[in-house]
Structure formats: C-alpha cells, structure tokens
Amino acid sequence: MEFWNGKGLLVDLKEQKVEDLEVEGIISSVRGGYDAGNELVKEHSDGEPLVIGTGIYTASFFPSGCMGFILWKRNGKNFCLPLNWFFPVEFKLTGFDFLVIKNTSSSPVRLWIRDGICDILPAENLMGKDVWETMDFLKDDHGDEKVQALIAGNNSLSQGYWGGFDSNGCGEEFRKKNLKAVCVRGMGSISISEESFKKMLKVPRGKEIELSLSDEMKKLIHRRTACFNCGLNCYPFFMIEDDPKILKESEKKDPGFISLDPVYLKDENPKVAMEMLRKGSHPEGLKDDEIPSSFLKFAGVEASLVKECLNFGVCPLFFMKVLNGDKSHFNF
Amino acid sequence: MDVLSAMMRMREGERVFMDETLGIFSTDADALQSPVELRIPSIGIYTGKGASHSWLWAVDTFEKHGLDLIFPFSEKEVNFIPHFEFLFVAGGDTFALADGLGKDGAEKIKKFVKEGGIYLGSCAGAYLVLYTSKSPLNLFNFVPVQIANFERELPPVRAMREKAFNRYACCFIIHPVRDEVLIETSPFPPFFSKEKISAPIFGGPVFKEPEGRGRVLARFSSFTERTVFLFDREIAERVLPGKPAIIEWRMGDGAFYLFGPHLEHPSFKFANSLLLKIIAYNIGKMRKKNSLSDIFFKGVPLKLPDSIRRLVSDMFMKAISIGDMKAFWKIGEKYYMPEHIPVFVRAIHKRMFKKRIFIEKEEMEIIEENLKVSKEILSEISPSTPEEKVEALISSLKDALRIFLRAYFRRGEYGALKLSQVS
Amino acid sequence: MKIKVETLRCNACGICEFACGYHRDREFNAMSSSIMLHRAEKKNYFGVILKREKDLYLARPEGAETLKPGESTGGGASSKPIVMREPCDLCKGEEFVFCVAVCPTGCLQIEEV
Numbered sequence: 107m108e109f110w111n112g113k114g115l116l117v118d119l120k121e122q123k124v125e126d127l128e129v130e131g132i133i134s135s136v137r138g139g140y141d142a143g144n145e146l147v148k149e150h151s152d153g154e155p156l157v158i159g160t161g162i163y164t165a166s167f168f169p170s171g172c173m174g175f176i177l178w179k180r181n182g183k184n185f186c187l188p189l190n191w192f193f194p195v196e197f198k199l200t201g202f203d204f205l206v207i208k209n210t211s212s213s214p215v216r217l218w219i220r221d222g223i224c225d226i227l228p229a230e231n232l233m234g235k236d237v238w239e240t241m242d243f244l245k246d247d248h249g250d251e252k253v254q255a256l257i258a259g260n261n262s263l264s265q266g267y268w269g270g271f272d273s274n275g276c277g278e279e280f281r282k283k284n285l286k287a288v289c290v291r292g293m294g295s296i297s298i299s300e301e302s303f304k305k306m307l308k309v310p311r312g313k314e315i316e317l318s319l320s321d322e323m324k325k326l327i328h329r330r331t332a333c334f335n336c337g338l339n340c341y342p343f344f345m346i347e348d349d350p351k352i353l354k355e356s357e358k359k360d361p362g363f364i365s366l367d368p369v370y371l372k373d374e375n376p377k378v379a380m381e382m383l384r385k386g387s388h389p390e391g392l393k394d395d396e397i398p399s400s401f402l403k404f405a406g407v408e409a410s411l412v413k414e415c416l417n418f419g420v421c422p423l424f425f426m427k428v429l430n431g432d433k434s435h436f437n438f
Numbered sequence: 439m440d441v442l443s444a445m446m447r448m449r450e451g452e453r454v455f456m457d458e459t460l461g462i463f464s465t466d467a468d469a470l471q472s473p474v475e476l477r478i479p480s481i482g483i484y485t486g487k488g489a490s491h492s493w494l495w496a497v498d499t500f501e502k503h504g505l506d507l508i509f510p511f512s513e514k515e516v517n518f519i520p521h522f523e524f525l526f527v528a529g530g531d532t533f534a535l536a537d538g539l540g541k542d543g544a545e546k547i548k549k550f551v552k553e554g555g556i557y558l559g560s561c562a563g564a565y566l567v568l569y570t571s572k573s574p575l576n577l578f579n580f581v582p583v584q585i586a587n588f589e590r591e592l593p594p595v596r597a598m599r600e601k602a603f604n605r606y607a608c609c610f611i612i613h614p615v616r617d618e619v620l621i622e623t624s625p626f627p628p629f630f631s632k633e634k635i636s637a638p639i640f641g642g643p644v645f646k647e648p649e650g651r652g653r654v655l656a657r658f659s660s661f662t663e664r665t666v667f668l669f670d671r672e673i674a675e676r677v678l679p680g681k682p683a684i685i686e687w688r689m690g691d692g693a694f695y696l697f698g699p700h701l702e703h704p705s706f707k708f709a710n711s712l713l714l715k716i717i718a719y720n721i722g723k724m725r726k727k728n729s730l731s732d733i734f735f736k737g738v739p740l741k742l743p744d745s746i747r748r749l750v751s752d753m754f755m756k757a758i759s760i761g762d763m764k765a766f767w768k769i770g771e772k773y774y775m776p777e778h779i780p781v782f783v784r785a786i787h788k789r790m791f792k793k794r795i796f797i798e799k800e801e802m803e804i805i806e807e808n809l810k811v812s813k814e815i816l817s818e819i820s821p822s823t824p825e826e827k828v829e830a831l832i833s834s835l836k837d838a839l840r841i842f843l844r845a846y847f848r849r850g851e852y853g854a855l856k857l858s859q860v861s
Numbered sequence: 862m863k864i865k866v867e868t869l870r871c872n873a874c875g876i877c878e879f880a881c882g883y884h885r886d887r888e889f890n891a892m893s894s895s896i897m898l899h900r901a902e903k904k905n906y907f908g909v910i911l912k913r914e915k916d917l918y919l920a921r922p923e924g925a926e927t928l929k930p931g932e933s934t935g936g937g938a939s940s941k942p943i944v945m946r947e948p949c950d951l952c953k954g955e956e957f958v959f960c961v962a963v964c965p966t967g968c969l970q971i972e973e974v
Contacts, residue, residue, distance in 0.1 A: 166889060167876070167963060192875070199890075201791075221751035222791070223744055242903075248752075249759035251900060267903060291755065294791070295882075295890030303883060311965040328905050329869070329922070335876040337965025343905035353869075353923040355906040362905065664915050666929070705947045788892065 107133070108297050109162050114146070115202045115224050117217060118153065119283055120209035124224045129204055138162050138417025139203070143177045144184075146206050151179070153208025156279055158189075158197065158256075158288065161419020163436075165198040165296050165334075167306035170424035172334035174198075175416045176256075176263070176276050186397050187276040188412060190421060191265050191366055193254040195334045199292020211284040218248070220291045229286035237264045237386040238360065244289045255289040256280075259386010268341075268364045269383045271401040273390035302438050309435055312428035314339040320374055326350055328362060338424060341366065344376050360384075369400040439463040441714045442503065442707070448476055449504025456718050461630030463718075474722030478507050480730035481717075482522035484563070485840045486512030487538025487833075490772055491781045492529035492561065492640075496702040497843060499710050505717065507730060508847045510840040513538035519546040521729045524556045524717060527563030528702065529640065531770040535566050536574040544577040551580070552690030554725035558716065561642035564696035568643070572607070581687045581694050583652060587612050587644040587677050593669050600766065600773045601641065602668040613641045614674035618664035618706075621656045621683040621699060628719035629712060634659055637683075637699035637709035644698055645682035655695075656684040656712070684712070691725045739794035743802065747790055749809040754780065754787045756816050765821035767828040774828060779816070782835040786842050797845035808838035862951060863974050864961065866909060866920035870968035873900050873907040877969060880959035884952050895949040896960055896969075909968075914948045 107130060114127030132142045139161035146157045156178045163171040174194025176187040197205070201222035214229040232240050237259045245253050257264045258280035262272035280286070298306075314330065315338045328345040332338060345352070345362040363380045365371055369389055370379040382389060390400060397409045405412065405422035411431070415422040418436050429435050439447075439454075444463035448454045452465050455473040467473040481500060483493050493510070500508055511518045516539060519525060525547065527535065539547070547567075551557050559567055567580040592610045595602045604611045618636050623629040635656075644658065658678040661667075667674055684701070687694045700706075701713040757780035766775045811834040815827050875898050878891035885893040899919075900907040911918040917928040952958045961969045 167879070167883075169965065195875075220755075221747055221787075223748045223751060225748070238903075248755055250755045251902065293751070293754070293787075293892060295886070295888040295892075298883070298889050300887070307962055314966070329907075330872060331905065331907075332872040332874045332965075335874050335879075335963075335965070337872070337874070339872050339966070345905070354921075355901055356904045358904075360903065364905070784892075 108299055108302065109166060111198065111201050111203050111294075111296065113202050113222075114204035114206065115219070116150070116206045116208070117224060117226065118208045119211035119215065119226070119285065120153075122211070122215075122226055124226065127204065127206065133203070139164065139419055140175060140177075140186075140413050140416035143175060143204060146204055147177050147179060147184075150206050150208055154179075154210075154283075156207040156276075156283070158205040158207070160194050160198045160203055161416055163306075164419030165195045165292070166298055166419075167303055167335070168418075168420060169306075169309055169311045169428070170333065170336040170338070170421035171195075171419050172336060173416055173419045173421055178276070178279050180275060180279070183394075184396055185274050185276070186413070186416070187263065187270075187272050187274060188397065188401050188416060188422075189256075189265060189270065190333045191254075191268065191270075192252075192334050193256060193265050193290065194419065196252070196254040196290045196292040198296065199294045200290050201294045205288070207283065207285065207288075210282065214284050214286050216244075216285065216287040216289060218289050221293060232286045236260075236384050238267055238384045240287060241267050244287065248289070248291060250291055253289060253291045255287050257287045257386065258285065261391060262386055262388035264383070264386040265366055267383065268366045269370060269386070269388065271367045271388075271398040271404070273388045273393050273398045273400060274395050275392050277386065277388075278392065305438055310428050311337050312424060313337055315427065317342060319371070323371065323374055323376070326362070326376060328352070331364065333421065336421065336424060338427065340423070344379075346376050346380060367398075367400050368404055439465075441711050441718055444476065444718070445503040445505070445714055448478070456722065458627075458719070458722055461627060461715070461719070476718055476721055478505055479523040479717065479721055479724070480507045480509065480521065481505060481524040481526055482518060483508060483510045484512075484525070484527045484535075484539075485510045485836050486514070488513075488530045488532070488534030488536070488562065488770070489528060489836070490530035490562075490774075491778055492700055492702070493526070494781060494785050494839075495700065495704055496526050496528055496560075497785070498704045499702050499713070501847075502704065503710070503714060505714075506847050508843065509730065510843050512837070512840055513540070513543065516540075516543040516546045519543075519550050519555075520553075522550070522555065523724055523730075524558060524720075525550060526558045526702075527560070527566060529561035529563065529642070529700065531772040532562040532565040533575065534770040534772075535562055536578055539578075540574070541577055547578070548580060548689075551692035551694060554691035556692055556716075556720050556724075557694045558713070559694060559696045560700050560702055561640065561698070564643050564698065567694055567696065580689065581648075581652070581685075581696065582650070583648045583682075583685060583687065583696075584646040585611065585643045586646050586681045587614065593673055595668060596670060597666065597668050600768075604641075604771055612669065612673075612677070613639075614667065614669050614677050615661065616640055616666040616668060618662045619678065619683075619699065620659040620662060622659040623656045623684075623712065624654060626653075628715045629655060630715075635708045635712060636662060637701060637706055637712075638703050639699040642698035642700065643696070644678055645685050645696070647682065648685050648687060651688045653686045654682040654684070655686055655716075657681060658683045658698075693720070738796065738798075740797050740802070741794060742790050742792075742797075743806075746802065746806050746809060749806065749813055750783065750786050750790055753809065753813050753816055754783045756813075757783045760816075760819055763819075763821060765823075767823070767825045769825055769829045769832070774832065776819075779831070779835075782832070782839060785839055789842075789846055792846065795845045796848040801841050801845055804841050805838045808834040808841075812838065863913075863972050864911060864949065864951070864958065865970045865972040866911065866918070866925070867968050867970065868908045868920040868922050868925070870966045871898075871908060871920075871922075872966050872968075873898060874965060876963045876965070877909065877960040880963040881949075884955060884959045885947070893946060895946055912946055912948045914950075 143159035263277035881894035
C-alpha cells in the first residue's frame, strides 16, 4: 500500500501479549488515519484502548508530514492528543501504522518497538525517574540517539524531552495502565511512488515563522529547530545554562530546552518551564477538552480541521499558514 | 546492450544472448554471429575462516544483477564445492583462508577447476592460489604467477601503517595504494575491448607477467584523486602501472580468474561489469555439470521468527552505536575495526523483512544460536575486548549470515525459478 | 557541481536523509543515505555529515571539517555507519539533486565548481 505499512499492533497489557493487526481494510474504507484510529477505538472498546496512530502522509515527502495522534475514551467521551515532533515518523517507520494498547499491566512496563517487533519490558527501574532521566535512559539503553518516546510524566504525557500538548489526560491513561513509556526507533521503509514523490515536491514548503516572544526570551534563543520535514522552525531552543551564541556542543548536561507547547512559556520564566518539562508537568493540568485547547491555539484552527489534518498526518499550523487551508493539496 | 543491461533483462525474465566472438549482448539470437544463451549460474561464495567482509560485497553485487543462485559455505562445508559452477573467494587473511580450507579444500578446489569450474579470486582469494613455499599456503599452489608488490626491505610508511604491508618471512608484501585506481582492460575475451575502468584496491596483489597458460586481462594504469598513497608516490608509480591487475590461468576444463582490485565492490559499477563479463563469457563454455539442486532446493516457506528479527534489530542499533569507538583488533593478519561490525549485521537486517524464505527449522535454530552469541559479546564490547572475543563475534555473525543467506537465496518448489533454468 | 552546506540554516528536520534514500532505493528510507543528520537533541547540537567521493564532509555548526578515508569521524554514534555507505553521486541519473530539492530552509544548495 502506498504511504502505509498496512499493519497495526495490538498490545494487551493484562495478558502481556503482542499481536499483529491487519489494518489494510480499515485504512481503505475511511478518509485517513484519524478516522481509522477511531474505528480501532470502537473495535477494541472492551479493553479501554489507547490508540496511537499516524496519518496518510506521516513519514513522507509531504511538508510537515510529521503528525500522529493518540485516541481514547473517558467516561464515554472521545479524546484526542495530537503528536508532532518526531515520534509519529519513527513509529511509522517501525513497520506499524497504528498501536492499540488495551487493559492494564499488573506491574510497571514500557513498550519497545522497532523493525516490526514490539516488546513489553519491565519498567520498575524507571519509576521515580523524571521524564528527562527516563529519556536519557532509553536512548542509552537502546544505543541510538534517534530513539523517540512517549513518557508518562507528573501530570501529562511527554513527547521525549520536550513536553507536548497533553492537558486532556493522556498521561493519566498511561499511568492507569501502568505504562511508563512507549519507545520507538524506525529503520524501515514506506512505499511512495515516483509520481507521488514528484507531486509532493511541488507542495509549497513555507518559511520560518515569526515567534511571539518577549525580547528577554528571544535573547535566550540558541538555534531554531522544527518538526520532521518542516521549514517553519516553530521551535527555538532556549539556552539557559550556557551561552546562547555557542555553536560547539555544550558541555553542560542539561543546557536548555525546547517546548513543543508554547503554553509552558506563558509566564516567561524559562527555568520554571524547564523544570516543568523535566518533570512532565503541563501548566494547564488536567482538563476535559476533546483536543487540548493549547494545541488549537498553537495551530490557530478549530477541532474539525485538526481532525482532518490528522487524517493526512499533516501539521494544521502548516496547513493554514502555508497551504491556506487548501485541501486540494491532499489529493494524490 | 551492455552487460549490466543484459543482466537486468535476464533478471526480468527475458532470454538474453551473448556473442562469444564479439562480446556483445542481445535479446535477439539471430542478430548475433555466435550466440550463447545466458542463464543464472550457481555461485558458491566462501565465507569461512579467513574471509573478512568483502564476500558480502560479492553477495550484494550478484544479487543486484540478478545472479542470485548464491550458496555461501564455510571451511567445514568444502564438500559442496563440486556442486557449484563458479566459486568466489574474496578478501580477508590469506593464511587463515588456507588454514581453514586445508588439504581437503585445496584438493576440492583443484578438482573443481580441472573439471570445468571457474574460480574467481579477489584480493586474499587471489593470493591464496599463487605459488609459495610457505605452509599451509603451499597446499594451494595452482597458479605459478608471482607478485610484484614484494619488497625485501620495508620503505617508509606514509599513512595507515596497519594496512600498508604484511610480513612474509623476512620480507614484506607492500600495499602502495588503497581505494580507487584505474585499470586498463585487454582487447580480447572476456572483455573484448580496451577500456580504462576505475576499481578499488585494498591490499590485493599486483601480479608479475604470467607465462604458459596465463593471460593478462587487465593492467594497472594510473591513479586518481581518490587514490590514497600509503607509501611515497614514487613507490606506487614503480610497483603498479603496467603490471597485471586481472589474470586468467586455465587448468583442465576450467580456469582461475584472479584480481588484485575488488571487482565485486558494489560502489564500482564498471568494475562490477568486468566481473559480470567474466561470468557471462564462461556460462556458455561451462563444461561442468551444475548439481546445485541436490543441495539447494529444500526447506519450506517460513517467516523469519520474531526472536531472530529482535536479535538482529537490537544488534544493528548496538553495532552502529559502537562505530564511533576508537579501537581496532588484529585477528590473524587482518585488522578489524568497530565500523566493520554493522556491515555484517546490516546484511541480515536489510533482508529480513522478506515475507517468506525457504528454510528448515534446524537452520533457524543455528541462526538464532549464533546471533545470541554475537549479541552477548557485542553488548560488552570495548577497545579492551580481547581479540579472541572479537574473533568469536565475527565468526558467529558469519555463521548466522551464511545460513540466513543460503535460505534467503534458496528457491523451493514453490519458488518462481524452474529447475530447468538451473540445469 | 557540488553540494554546499550552510550549516546554520539547518533545522534538523531530517528530510534530506530520506531524499537521498529515495534516490538509492526508491523507497522512503534513510538507511542507505549518503547524507546523515547528526544530532545531540538535548544539547541542541546538530549538523549534517555528507559522504563524498573523496572524503567525509562534517558540516559542524562551529565550522566544517573534512576527513580523508581512514581518519576517524569522532562525529558521534549515529554518524559512523555513513563510512560504510555509498558516496554522494549528486543524484546521477535523476532530474535534480533530491536532498537540495527537499531541504525546507535552503541549508543544502548546489554550488557550481
């Protein structure tokens, strides 16, 4: 299947079992990843599932094709946590398009996914470690800097070191399942035709956006970075413990931070922001939004458009700012 | 049509012919003077004691060009030699090759060639069969040609000392250059025209002029911007240009083709074409009967189990992570560095996603056992790891690879290849 | 013609690796790419390593470095496997150089020599 692996993973934490899921049928019958993910939530509703998913153009040459999501239900209501940065791409390149996590483990565990394999590993040694310590451990244990992870922090789910938009309880769902982290490394491949490749190169790539930060915060900016395959450079690195002008690798252990959700910076207190990211404490705590309000604010769009973009795996902010909301760019 | 296109079309199922007198290729036999139909021959590749990692280049190159009746074998499996049509022995440690193959291997190789088999020797595989008085190499005295890169006194080394020379009794086999050189082909079969081709040399022989049943198929010509000089340039200029780089030595119904440069290196397309021309030219003349089907076609189509894929995946990441380690280990006469290890692991890693391979349960157990041994050593590897442990790591990786690749290239009765295409 | 790297324009988006991988394998995959993103995420230290015909070009943010064959990269774990990969062929046989075409920031450019 072009753009897809056609495979999913089903993990039952209670039974400690992993099995492959055939998802070609679902993918072919719906509009895209988000809709397929919702079908999987319904299909596996007996196990209070968390569904981690990707969109059509996640891990492709479509600019900003970096998006994924986590879907779940709580008290009968649907919830969605959009994921950006690099986790969705690494996940899709492990050979799976979706991950369904059901039930609860009797002891703390983490998932380690790569090359079509998923292992349920004990995570007692990670209890008591904060998000950054956990991420350091995962990169070291698996011996690869490119490893990405979703980590249950203090009150939220963190995408690697840099937080994320979870203020609607996804981290809490992880904790309820005794799931400390989902760790991935994608070394596989996705099939993309030459025709699609050439068309994707014609999609406008945009350019670096203006950041709305105070002058004090701007002084701390080291180099600006971006999510996978994106040129908007939404994410400056704030260098707190070293010279922001430094170009060689800092010798400080934790010299600064990136915040995927700008709301961490709302009080303009970088040290506090860094500590919150380290601990996995989202400043908005636990709210009842279907899609976190801070994400809607970041992307500048309504929920329905977020869902449409998640079908395609494309960043909604990019979709509005660069593609002017023109859905014809999605037709291949 | 050149030989690379010819191989591609043959791989796609077309009938392709070679003109034996002119060396040209066509899908139309009537368009040629003396057409011989090409087919996929059986190629045994030695992977055992003494073989380093360059045999994997041969596997990649042959596979890329559709020559995928490949049978890797070890020093314990010399009984398979009579079943092949071509035998490829690549680079590594020449003394260890001889020690591994032993008297039995030597006798099998000799009989193999005499009965019409074609021996392809690259680098150490070429040194192996040259005349010498030193044991156990003297078991393999098949080609009475001497080497020109031989010095009684060692000149000052300019770079990469560990790769610049090998001691040979009280003298030295020197390697004046590494990496890309230009060689010029001879205008008769199997190359049919004079051309300058770039090819990489990594310690391979520079031959002296063969006499008797020998022919020079290509000579070293000159150096390029990529050539790395391990001694002063004057020494390289004295030793290489004009000397034989590829030679043929006929014995009985078969022949030895020996090359100093690695014609099998996958990054050198035109050097690969020379190797393919040697094979194509000899397919038509093959007097030896191919009996690969006796040992090759077995197993049932099975998916590689998660346990093996898990080992390979985790080892691949670990192997890459140690690539930055500043270390080297001398195993026999060969130096291994951390960056060599991912080459072995990647050879399985990039192929293990194939849905089904024809494999027997015992073979899967051997692969898994060897990978477990490799993983254990790899997890604790450091610059101070003793050479014996690194040797055990390389050895177990090669054993796992050998069995895996054999299954990977195997066709069962369910496969696309018909038996008639093999005989 | 060669690839010029303006390292300080790099934003570590990683798409260049996949573009080169597509040239090699016609699949979305970075494992055989001649260009690699080296990144120490926590330190925000990143740049690309380009394996060229004659050398290894390390486009470090503090200044580029060129290594000849046989010299150590010192470029970190994720960079080392590039030593065993095929060198950049400037997308020989393609209509354009893929990594340059996909780079969203203009970090990678073609320079006529």
